[in-house]
């Protein structure tokens with residue numbers, strides 16, 4: 001285990017620093033602020049789970065990626081996976097008498113299309129946790145739910 005593989009992906013934020021998210025329950029999209037939105041937010045511990053502002057259902061931290069973001073991660077991981085496989089093959093054949101492993105020329109993998117994050121949606125803040133703004137679709141009307149605690153509120 002002397003090799004380290006690193007995967008670098010940059011997921012774009014909109015002009016206000018918000019990251020697009022998709023709810024695993026209702027499938028609708030909203031945005032949350034990437035990292036603490038302000039000093040007060042920095043002083044609060046992260047909740048165990050975030051709640052969808054649109055349906056109020058909680059889900060684990062890592063279950064909010066949009067299909068485009070999942071694809072971006074997978075494409076970014078692919079060259080690293082191939083390299084790991086080749087390293088493994090090489091060391092396997094090195095131990096096998098009479099065989100040599102010809103390492104394939106590094107495949108040129110196309111870089112993933114950079115995602116573009118449009119500046120859509122409107123910022124809302126919940127009355128109970130107003131340091132954690134979210135963005136919801138402009139056409140959304142009615143009840144919203146606090147990202148942090150899941151409490152219902154109206155805007």
Ligand SMILES: [Zn+2]
Nearest residue numbers: 023026052055
């Ligand atoms: Zn939802």
Ligand SMILES: [Zn+2]
Nearest residue numbers: 128129146149
């Ligand atoms: Zn709240």
